[in-house]
Amino acid sequence: MAADAVPYGRVTQKKSPVSDIHIIWMTAGLGCDGDSVSITAAEQPSIEDVLLGAIPGLPKVHLHNPVLAYEVGDDFMKFWYEAEAGRLNPFVLVVEGSIPNESIKSEGYWAAMGTDSKTGQPITTNEWIDRLAPKALAVVACGTCATYGGIHAMAGNPTGAMGLADYLGWDWKSVAGLPIVNVPGCPVQPDNFMETLLYLLYQVAGLAPMIALDEQLRPLWLFGQTVHEGCDRAGYYEQGDFATEYGSLKCIVKLGCWGPVVNCNVPKRGWMAGIGGCPNVGGICIGCTMPGFPDKFMPFMDEPPGARVSSTTISVYGKAIRALRHFTNDTVNKEPKWRHPRPELTTGYIPRNY
Amino acid sequence: MSTITTPLRDSSSKSGKLVDMNWDPITRIVGSLGIFTKIDFDNRRVAECYSTSSIFRGYSIFMKGKDPRDAHFITSRICGICGDNHATCATYAQNMAFGVRPPNIAEWIVNLGEAAEYMFDHNIFQDNLVGVDFCEQMVKETNPAVLAKAETKLAAGSNLHGYRTIADIMRALNPFTGAFYREALQMSRMTREMFCLMEGRHVHPSTLYPGGVGTVATVQLFTDYIVRLMKYVEFMKKVVPLHDDLFNFFYEALPGYEEVGKRRILLACWGSFNNPYECDYQYKNMTHWGRKMYVTPGIVVDGKLVTTDLVDINLNIRILLGSSYYDGWENSETFVKTDPLGNPVDKNHPWNQTTIPKPQKRNFKDKYTWVMSPRWLDKRTGDHLALDTGGGPIARLWATALAGLVDIGYIKATGNSVKMYLPKTMSLPEVEFEWKVPKWSNAIERDRARTYFQVYAACAGLYFAEQALAELHKGNTKTWSDFKVPQDAIGCGFHEAVRGVLSHHVVIRDGKIANYHPYPPTPWNANPRDIYGTPGPYEDAVQNTPIFEDNGPDKFKGIDIMRAVRSFDPCLPCGVHMYLGDGKTLETHHSPIFGLQP
Numbered sequence: 001m002a003a004d005a006v007p008y009g010r011v012t013q014k015k016s017p018v019s020d021i022h023i024i025w026m027t028a029g030l031g032c033d034g035d036s037v038s039i040t041a042a043e044q045p046s047i048e049d050v051l052l053g054a055i056p057g058l059p060k061v062h063l064h065n066p067v068l069a070y071e072v073g074d075d076f077m078k079f080w081y082e083a084e085a086g087r088l089n090p091f092v093l094v095v096e097g098s099i100p101n102e103s104i105k106s107e108g109y110w111a112a113m114g115t116d117s118k119t120g121q122p123i124t125t126n127e128w129i130d131r132l133a134p135k136a137l138a139v140v141a142c143g144t145c146a147t148y149g150g151i152h153a154m155a156g157n158p159t160g161a162m163g164l165a166d167y168l169g170w171d172w173k174s175v176a177g178l179p180i181v182n183v184p185g186c187p188v189q190p191d192n193f194m195e196t197l198l199y200l201l202y203q204v205a206g207l208a209p210m211i212a213l214d215e216q217l218r219p220l221w222l223f224g225q226t227v228h229e230g231c232d233r234a235g236y237y238e239q240g241d242f243a244t245e246y247g248s249l250k251c252i253v254k255l256g257c258w259g260p261v262v263n264c265n266v267p268k269r270g271w272m273a274g275i276g277g278c279p280n281v282g283g284i285c286i287g288c289t290m291p292g293f294p295d296k297f298m299p300f301m302d303e304p305p306g307a308r309v310s311s312t313t314i315s316v317y318g319k320a321i322r323a324l325r326h327f328t329n330d331t332v333n334k335e336p337k338w339r340h341p342r343p344e345l346t347t348g349y350i351p352r353n354y
Numbered sequence: 355m356s357t358i359t360t361p362l363r364d365s366s367s368k369s370g371k372l373v374d375m376n377w378d379p380i381t382r383i384v385g386s387l388g389i390f391t392k393i394d395f396d397n398r399r400v401a402e403c404y405s406t407s408s409i410f411r412g413y414s415i416f417m418k419g420k421d422p423r424d425a426h427f428i429t430s431r432i433c434g435i436c437g438d439n440h441a442t443c444a445t446y447a448q449n450m451a452f453g454v455r456p457p458n459i460a461e462w463i464v465n466l467g468e469a470a471e472y473m474f475d476h477n478i479f480q481d482n483l484v485g486v487d488f489c490e491q492m493v494k495e496t497n498p499a500v501l502a503k504a505e506t507k508l509a510a511g512s513n514l515h516g517y518r519t520i521a522d523i524m525r526a527l528n529p530f531t532g533a534f535y536r537e538a539l540q541m542s543r544m545t546r547e548m549f550c551l552m553e554g555r556h557v558h559p560s561t562l563y564p565g566g567v568g569t570v571a572t573v574q575l576f577t578d579y580i581v582r583l584m585k586y587v588e589f590m591k592k593v594v595p596l597h598d599d600l601f602n603f604f605y606e607a608l609p610g611y612e613e614v615g616k617r618r619i620l621l622a623c624w625g626s627f628n629n630p631y632e633c634d635y636q637y638k639n640m641t642h643w644g645r646k647m648y649v650t651p652g653i654v655v656d657g658k659l660v661t662t663d664l665v666d667i668n669l670n671i672r673i674l675l676g677s678s679y680y681d682g683w684e685n686s687e688t689f690v691k692t693d694p695l696g697n698p699v700d701k702n703h704p705w706n707q708t709t710i711p712k713p714q715k716r717n718f719k720d721k722y723t724w725v726m727s728p729r730w731l732d733k734r735t736g737d738h739l740a741l742d743t744g745g746g747p748i749a750r751l752w753a754t755a756l757a758g759l760v761d762i763g764y765i766k767a768t769g770n771s772v773k774m775y776l777p778k779t780m781s782l783p784e785v786e787f788e789w790k791v792p793k794w795s796n797a798i799e800r801d802r803a804r805t806y807f808q809v810y811a812a813c814a815g816l817y818f819a820e821q822a823l824a825e826l827h828k829g830n831t832k833t834w835s836d837f838k839v840p841q842d843a844i845g846c847g848f849h850e851a852v853r854g855v856l857s858h859h860v861v862i863r864d865g866k867i868a869n870y871h872p873y874p875p876t877p878w879n880a881n882p883r884d885i886y887g888t889p890g891p892y893e894d895a896v897q898n899t900p901i902f903e904d905n906g907p908d909k910f911k912g913i914d915i916m917r918a919v920r921s922f923d924p925c926l927p928c929g930v931h932m933y934l935g936d937g938k939t940l941e942t943h944h945s946p947i948f949g950l951q952p
Contacts, residue, residue: 030411033384034434034557040478040539041546041556048530048539066381070486070529072916073377110410113386115378122378151431156416158711187434187557246561246568247460247833266555272543275578276550276560282568283560286427294428299421301563 016059016205022091023197024083024132025065025142028113028125029097030152030161034187035143036067036096041272042190045198058201065094077114084131090176092200093136095129098145098152099167101160102126110159129167138174138200140181141165142193147182147217148291155295163291165217178210182217186288189266192222216291218263227259227278227285230268239325240318242311247282253311256284256301260310264289372401373907380916382483383924384435387880390718391896391915395907400915403889403896404718405880414709417870422448422839422862423564429858429872430558435479435925437557438471438549439851440858440872446628447858448564449635451845454837459830460566461630462822465648466579467552467559468627468849469818472811473586474545474556475852476747476804480597481527481538484801484920487913488600489527489535496903496913500607507603511595514782520603523596534596541589548582548815551575566834576823583815588779590809594787597805601798608902615797615918617895618656621749622730622741622878624667624857625651626850627814637694637846640664645759648814649850650767652753653730653741657791659756660732664848669693670731671857671873672702672738677882678726683708689861689869690844704859704871705844727884728877738884742891743854743875744800745923747807750850751789764813774809777816797895797921804923841865851875853923879922892919 027033039047047068048054050061064079071078082088100110102124112122133139141164144150153161165172165180172180183196196219202208212220228234236242236251237260243250253260257279259267267280278285287297297304303311338346345351373395378388392402417428426444430437442464449456456464486492493501504521517523517534526534546556552569554560561568569575604611627648634643644651644664651667653660661667675682683701686708690699699705711724729738743749751772754760758769766773771790778784789806792799825831840862847858854875861869881890889897899918905911 028379028386032431032434032437034431034437037384037435037557040482041543043543048536051530066379067384068482068529069381070491072381072911073379075911076379076381111386113379115376115388151428152411154416154428156418158412158415159410161411186431245832245834245836246563246566247570247831249570252568271550271555273547275547276554276556278554278560281550281554281561282570283554284568286560288558299424300427301421301423 014057016057018059018090018204020062021059021137021201021204022062022079022083022088023064023094024079024088024091024136025063025094025096026113026125026128027066027096028111028128029095029146030100030111030159031097031143031145033067033096035146035193036065038187038190039193040068042194043273044191045194047194050194050198050201055198057205057207059205061201080114080128080132083135086135089135090137090204091135092197093132093139094142095139095146095164096142097125098149098161099126099129099164101162104160126167129164133168133172134175136174137176137204138178138181139164139168139172140183140196140200142183143188144184144186144288144293147184148293150186151294170217179213180217181211181213181219183222184218184289185264185266186293189269190272191269192265196222222265223263223289225263225265225268227262227264227267230265231259232267232280237311237314238318239322240311240315241322242315249282252279252282252284253307254303256286256303258287258297258304259285260307261304262287262290371396375907375910375912377912377916378406380919380924382486383920384433385876385925387919387924389892389896389915389919391912393901393907393910395901398901400896400899400901403893404722404882405890405892406723410724414871417867420867422451422860422865422867425858425860425867425870426562426564432872432874433851433925434557435475436471436852438467438553438559438562439849439856440874441559441562442468443847443849443851443856443858443872445562445564446635446847446849447845447860449845450637450847451843451860451862452564452837452839453635454565454835455634456566456630456835457830457832458630459571459822459825460833461628461633462818462825463552463567463569463571463833464562465627465818466815466822467549469811469815470545470548470552470579472852473808473815474542474549476808476811477538477545478542479923480801480804480808482529482535482542485527485535485538486529487917487920488524488604489529489532490521490524491528492913493524496905496911497608498904503607504603507607509599511599515592515596515599517596520599523600541586544582545586548579551579563834565837569833571822571826571831571833573826576819576826579815580819583812583819584779587776587812587816588782590812591776591779591782591785594805594809597802601802604798610900611798611902612794612796613898613900614902614914615800615895615921616794616898617742617891619654619795620739620741621654621744621752621795622855623649623652623743623749623753624848624850624855625649625664626750627818637665640668641666644848645757648760648762648765648817649750649810650754650757650759651848652757654749654752654756655732655739659753660734662753662757662759665693665695665697667730668846668848668857669697669699669703670733671704672700672729672731673704673707674702674727674729674738674884674886676727676885676887677721677723679712679721679724680726681710681712683710686710694844704857704873705846705861705869707869707871723882725877725881727881727888727890728873729884729888738886738888740881740884740888740891740894742879742895742922744795745804745921746850746852746854746875748792748795748800748803749854751803751807751810752791755789755791762814762817764816765810772806772810774806774813776809776813797917800921839865853925854878874925876925880924892922892924895922
């Protein structure tokens with residue numbers, strides 16, 4: 001039976017206006033491949049959910065990622081050349097790793113992938129970005145290295161590393177009119193990335209409006225809140241109750257946690273399957289999703305300078321509140337007095353016939 | 355003195371024409387690796403092999419002058435699959451330098467986290483990355499006759515793993531569509547949940563610190579870990595027979611396959627899992643507490659255990675140049691003249707290394723990579739041994755087996771094997787596995803050891819969980835010890851990253867990092883020919899490899915080379931903080947394009 005002949009309510013497979021889409025995933029920035037490894041941990045959705053068509057309404061997705069690819073060497077690189085030639089249409093370009101500055105030295109390269117068959121020269125990562133970004137439907141920076149530079153862009157680094165938007169320009173737009181989409185995190189939180197990718201696939205399929213991003217080009221629904229706003233230890237902060245040593249279950253802001261000023265949902269979402277995270281499980285937030293990471297948060301294990309005023313202020317209010325709550329907590333920890341085994345009813349009910 | 359691990363073949367005297375076959379990038383590994391070979395198709399052999407990487411980041415440069423407490427946060431970012439091994443090793447070096455000893459339960463928590471890392475990482479690498487080299491699709495494209503044979507070959511362990519024939523196992527390994535591929539991927543998530551329970555986040559942990567951990571030790575923490583661990587235990591009872599069936603079949607179906615990736619037995623293991631009752635992080639006691647680790651440190655040469663002494667291991671590490679784009683540091687500062695025991699420390703030791711990069715053109719006859727060549731000086735012979743890690747497990751099991759020191763109920767090292775005991779699980783009875791010292795250090799045995807070490811890690815996890823719970827039940831829930839950063843100090847940490855030896859050496863001056871050199875497994879495995887002409891292990895192992903693939907040069911996939919290289923579990927981010935590619939390649943043709951050389 002043709003799909004349009006099926007009675008209303010029985011068409012479960014919506015047809016995407018785009019039948020196939022490719023994901024060209026470059027890990028050849030200055031990175032550790034930790035973001036690719038991270039996404040293999042995602043379950044909301046998982047990579048196989050997306051690749052095997054387990055989510056309705058999406059185009060068929062073809063992933064070309066060096067950590068997972070079946071193909072090796074030139075068999076693998078052929079997708080890059082196809083994309084460059086405009087024959088892999090449409091495709092999403094995912095970039096992982098910081099973008100080095102190749103124009104600060106006379107020869108050689110900092111980061112490359114594949115070899116040019118004509119010249120025998122390696123093809124720099126930057127060259128690949130120059131070739132592919134103008135043809136991509138969307139460009140996604142995966143992880144803090146690619147979004148803002150990250151660890152390899154630390155003060156004193158020899159490569160002049162930067163983020164993708166620093167390289168392409170913060171106002172850059174794809175052929176489809178999309179800005180660069182930044183999903184930071186060191187590494188990226190697995191589900192945060194896969195969910196962003198899923199959103200873009202919905203958008204391609206015409207099932208979602210333009211992705212909403214903040215000024216740092218992060219998806220708003222993921223990075224609109226601070227670590228502190230989602231942290232289950234924020235209650236200790238409110239009560240002015242601060243840990244003085246690691247391993248305590250109290251607020252660790254005095255031990256180096258930057259949670260109150262960092263945009264990230266990890267304490268709320270957990271690291272995977274709701275498990276793990278950072279301050280919620282005793283790890284100081286070192287600001288790894290932020291454009292200022294790492295330098296503005298170092299040395300990591302000292303109390304953030306800005307936290308002193310607020311934590312001292314809250315201590316006065318918090319201690320008073322804690323004392324009052326302690327009193328109320330004692331009260332609600334006791335049962336009402338009418339629950340007893342004595343041969344009398346003291347609940348307030350007056351029996352008529354017993 | 356030089357150590358030629360394998361006699362270099364004279365590529366000009368043989369009759370066969372040499373074809374340049376290159377693979378750049380090698381996929382299904384972590385990081386950027388290119389393999390450049392010359393293949394003699396007439397004689398079905400690899401004549402020459404060079405390994406290269408294409409990314410430079412510069413950790414040892416930008417860590418100078420930073421707060422020493424930041425070292426584990428920074429060095430974790432060296433690697434995206436075993437970053438936690440770096441973070442852990444860094445805290446070991448920090449603990450030594452700061453003179454701090456974590457509470458017992460903190461060590462058990464770290465050991466549980468690291469055990470979960472081995473369980474996860476070996477699992478995903480073996481069955482989602484390496485496994486693809488043995489999957490139906492790959493075997494069909496490289497050795498169709500082998501697949502035909504696999505279709506009729508009944509799997510000996512089918513009652514345990516559920517796959518009737520070897521070809522059924524191969525089909526189950528097909529990427530994404532294979533049932534076992536997907537089961538393994540799912541299992542790699544559960545083991546990462548176990549990891550996150552202990553170390554907060556995978557792959558860059560949040561809860562590790564010098565002096566202990568920030569993890570809150572509760573009953574729930576260990577319950578959540580143990581219930582997951584027992585599911586993994588049940589899984590491994592199926593995986594061991596599955597891989598034994600698959601690997602044994604390759605020896606049977608392709609006689610001579612033991613030569614693939616074979617090299618002289620030169621294995622290094624730096625030990626893993628500190629024993630909190632013995633390890634005080636003092637250098638002067640390191641020989642003692644090193645031998646109390648739950649994976650024994652050791653160097654195995656030609657099947658014999660040369661040493662299990664971490665001080666001996668430490669002092670004889672040498673970083674050699676030769677084919678690398680660096681200037682020597684003989685005129686630079688000597689940071690550490692003697693170790694805390696008064697032993698002289700060599701100028702080529704990591705404590706004294708100064709990195710002086712000198713970019714230049716690549717020339718495979720001279721300098722062709724930015725990776726240096728770590729070697730271990732065998733004082734008996736004066737040889738600078740090009741030790742390899744075999745991807746980790748084979749070296750760990752071999753050293754532990756021969757040393758015969760580990761005996762924790764779930765694991766017993768016998769002197770020539772390692773016995774592992776898995777308790778009853780939901781649907782399977784208790785099982786005993788025994789890893790026996792193999793005849794060869796080759797691709798298949800490196801891969802087989804990986805499966806057995808997954809069992810080892812599970813066994814160790816069971817023991818650590820019991821120990822941690824005993825501490826918890828005694829009320830010992832403090833997980834961190836305070837410390838002060840000294841103005842001047844040195845430290846070293848020894849650990850096993852998933853794919854092999856890992857050391858961190860730190861020098862602190864004026865309260866800041868003055869020198870920091872991590873030596874992870876990949877520099878040991880992926881290094882070039884040193885000043886004595888000794889090739890690095892990948893090069894050496896690939897140069898030994900005969901070609902079994904049916905395809906000629908026009909459709910050549912290089913599957914035997916891929917199996918040889920991937921058996922080392924290449925993880926290039928480990929190496930690339932020291933690598934720098936240059937812009938030139940010489941006389942190269944890429945697969946599947948090829949060229950003939952006179």
